Amino acid sequence: MNLPELPEVETVRQGLIQGLQGKTIRDVLIRREGLRFPFPDDLPTVAGTTVVDIRRRAKYLLIDLDDGRVLLSHLGMSGRYTLFSSEEADAVAVPLLQTVNGGVPVSAFGNQTGYGGKHDHLEFVFTDGTRAVYTDPRRFGVIDLFPRLEEPVHALLERLGPEPFEHWTAKDLARALHQRKSAIKITLLNQHIVVGVGNIYACEALHRSGISPTCESRTLVRKNGSPTARLERLVQEIKSVLNEAISSGGSTLNDFASVDGTLGYFAHQFTVYGREDEPCLKDGCGGVIERMTQSNRSTFLCPRCQS
Numbered sequence: 001m002n003l004p005e006l007p008e009v010e011t012v013r014q015g016l017i018q019g020l021q022g023k024t025i026r027d028v029l030i031r032r033e034g035l036r037f038p039f040p041d042d043l044p045t046v047a048g049t050t051v052v053d054i055r056r057r058a059k060y061l062l063i064d065l066d067d068g069r070v071l072l073s074h075l076g077m078s079g080r081y082t083l084f085s086s087e088e089a090d091a092v093a094v095p096l097l098q099t100v101n102g103g104v105p106v107s108a109f110g111n112q113t114g115y116g117g118k119h120d121h122l123e124f125v126f127t128d129g130t131r132a133v134y135t136d137p138r139r140f141g142v143i144d145l146f147p148r149l150e151e152p153v154h155a156l157l158e159r160l161g162p163e164p165f166e167h168w169t170a171k172d173l174a175r176a177l178h179q180r181k182s183a184i185k186i187t188l189l190n191q192h193i194v195v196g197v198g199n200i201y202a203c204e205a206l207h208r209s210g211i212s213p214t215c216e217s218r219t220l221v222r223k224n225g226s227p228t229a230r231l232e233r234l235v236q237e238i239k240s241v242l243n244e245a246i247s248s249g250g251s252t253l254n255d256f257a258s259v260d261g262t263l264g265y266f267a268h269q270f271t272v273y274g275r276e277d278e279p280c281l282k283d284g285c286g287g288v289i290e291r292m293t294q295s296n297r298s299t300f301l302c303p304r305c306q307s
C-alpha cells in the first residue's frame with residue numbers, strides 16, 4: 001500500500017470533520033508510549049475538550065481544541081483513523097480493552113480496524129459514545145499537542161513551503177527554481193519549495209505536462225526569472241492532479257455513518273505511476289512507460305512524450 005499523500009490526508013480531514021466536529025472528548029485510550037516520537041505527556045489532558053475545527057498543513061492534520069490547543073496528527077507511512085458510532089462501539093461484544101496473554105493491550109475492534117486490533121495505538125472516546133481509533137502498523141505516525149500560539153514556530157511546521165493550491169503560482173515556483181540544477185522531480189519533492197506533492201503526484205503531473213522527471217529545474221525558468229510555458233503548464237497540472245484526487249477521495253465519503261472501515265484510502269487510477277512496461281495513455285503517443293530510480297524512489301515516465 002502506498003503511503004498517504006496529500007489528497008488522502010485531505011480526505012481523512014474531511015471525514016474526521018464530518019464525524020468529530022463539535023464533539024467533546026471523554027477519554028483517550030493510550031496503548032503504547034508513542035509512535036515515531038513518544039506521545040506528549042499531557043495527551044490525557046485532551047479529555048474534556050471539544051473539537052472546534054480540523055485543518056491541514058502539508059500532510060499534518062491540525063485538530064483545534066476549544067481550550068486553544070492543537071492536536072497534531074501525521075499519518076506517517078501507514079496511519080489511519082476509523083470512526084465508530086456509539087451503536088457500533090456498543091455492538092462490540094467483548095470489552096473494549098483486552099490484553100493478549102497478559103501483554104500489550106489490544107483494541108477489541110479486531111479486524112474492523114485491521115491486524116486483530118494489535119495496532120490500534122490510540123482511541124479517542126467522545127461523550128456521545130463515538131470513537132475514533134488510530135491504527136498504525138508501521139508506527140511512523142506523529143501525535144503532538146501544543147498551544148495554537150506556538151503553531152508558527154512548531155519544529156515540524158515552521159519551515160514548510162507553500163501549499164500547492166490557490167495562492168501558489170508558476171511565478172512562485174520559478175523564483176524557487178531559478179538557480180537550481182537538481183532534477184525537477186527531486187525539486188517537487190522538496191517540502192521547502194512546495195508541500196505535499198509527493199512521489200506519485202509528481203510523476204503524474206510531470207507526465208501530464210510532458211516534462212521529463214530528470215529535466216534540470218532551472219531550464220524551466222527564463223533568464224529574466226519568469227516561468228516558461230512548460231513551467232506554467234506543470235503548475236496547472238500539479239493543481240489539477242491533486243484536486244482530482246481530492247474530489248475522488250471526497251466522493252467516497254457520504255456521511256459519518258457510511259464511513260466504514262478506513263478513512264482516506266481509495267482506489268486511484270494513475271496514468272503513469274506503477275505502470276512500468278504498459279502503453280502510455282496519452283492520445284497518439286505510442287510510448288511505453290519506464291521506471292527509473294531518483295533519490296532511492298521510483299519514478300515512472302514515458303520517454304516518448306516527456307522531454
Ligand SMILES: [Zn+2]
Nearest residue numbers: 280285302305
Ligand atoms: Zn507518452
